[in-house]
Amino acid sequence: MAGEPDSGKKRSTIWEVARVAGVSHQTVSRYLRNEGGLRPATREKIDKAVAELDYRPNLIARSMRTRRSNRIAIVLPELTNFVPIPVLRGASAAARAAGYTTDVVGLEGDEKRRAEGTLSLLDSQQIEGVLSFTPLSDRVIEAAGRRPIVVYGEYDDRMHSRGNLADGKPAGMIVRHLADLGHRRFLHVAGADDWASAVNRRQVYELTIAELGLESYGVVEGDWSMASGYEAARDLPANSGVTAVLAANDYVAMGVIRGFQDRGVRVPQDVSVFGWDNEEFTRYFLPSISTVDSDRETIGRQAMTRLIALIRDEPQPAIELESLFTLVPRASSGPPPR
Known part of the structure; x- marks a missing residue:
């Protein structure tokens, strides 16, 4: 064909x-x-x-010559229905460019079992190093000795984002952007409070509102779902004065927009709505959803680059995350009503 x-x-x-x-x-x-x-x-x-x-290098032939496997294990806390594909894509691309193959391993159980599993991987001599996206105890690092292992704990045991992926700074970027357009009264529909990312976004939202002398009508406790966004928009009093809503993610934002539309509230003419994560559907929803793009591939790529440097006994590269987040204004946000 x-x-x-x-x-x-x-x-x-x-x-x-x-x-x-x-x-x-x-x-x-x-x-x-x-x-x-x-x-x-x-x-x-x-x-x-x-x-x-x-x-493409012939990795099998190379490993026969050098007696090295040219394989790297990428460790996650467990293989659930949520797998951080962009992070893995970035890590795998960096490994492939350097001539390594990758195996993704889900280590289930408590911290002790994860420690045992990680050390078993290193002891097998079938891999050259371990890149862990879940926290590992100091005992594992000490026991690994000089064997290459990099811990980049971006996810906890339940695959909740943490670390750089949980950075709340873009919440401040969104509030400032909307304030520059003229908005003065805001509402935040939060994510589940057992996620570091939800807590960080709420904290930065509240701090930025106070710093700029703006008004927050309040924070609605959500759970990352479209339903929580829909209910927040449905239940918002008509006289609230809110002209801008910061949603915890794009699914919540979609629910907020639909909730307003069902009430006859126009987005963005009456209320602006901003999401988070730049999911693919945000470009095609009506109106297209303003959002935050997170460069997760860079997280994975830079973490893998650090591990490869360790394997090769080279200086550790600097980690650059200044441009990890980018605002993507679209049709769901604009100036407040006059």
């Missing part, structure tokens, strides 16, 4: 990459091992040749 990849296509070799790039195969080998000393122009030529030939 036209457009499908040719499954019988011969794998490109390091010699072909060297020929297309105009360099020696030894130089390509250094490039693939991510060794320093290559000129930027040389690295760029090899980059282009690798992309043109769709070259």
Whole structure:
């Protein structure tokens, strides 16, 4: 069928990459091992040749030569119906670019069982290192010794986001953005209070309202669901004076908008609504939903880069998260009614 990849296509070799790039195969080998000393122009030529030939290192052959598995385990607290796909995608892409394959492992049970499972992975000698997105005790780190392990505890035991993913700063960004448009009275429909992200968003919302001298009609205790957003909009008194609603996530925002629409309240002409997470449906809902984009792939990519540096005994790269969150204003928000 036209457009499908040719499954019988011969794998490109390091010699072909060297020929297309105009360099020696030894130089390509250094490039693939991510060794320093290559000129930027040389690295760029090899980059282009690798992309043109769709070259992928033969990891099986390499592991036979070096007696290394070139495999990394990515550890989650357990494999539930929620899996942080963007984080895993970023981590896997970084590993693949460096010549490693990844195995995603869900470690169930309490902290002790997770510790035992992590150490068993390292003891198996089938993996080169562990990247954990769930907290591990200091005992695990100490027992691991010099074996590569990076703990990037972005999720707790119930897969609730924490750490950088739970950062509440965008709540302040949203309030400031809406205040700049002229809004003065706000409502926040919160997420479940057993999530660090919900608590952080509420705290930053309240602090920013106070700092800017704005008014908060209140905080509605929600549970991340469309229903909680719908009920908040349905029950908001007509004389509340609220012109802007900050929803805990995009599903809550969708519920808020629908609740207002069923009451004949126009969005954004009468009330502006802002969500969070930049879910795909936000672009196609009517009106399209203003939201916050979280670059979770960067979280995964930078965490994996740290682990690979540890495996290779290289200096740890700096972690840059300044641009992790971006406001995405759309049709559900605008100036307040005059």
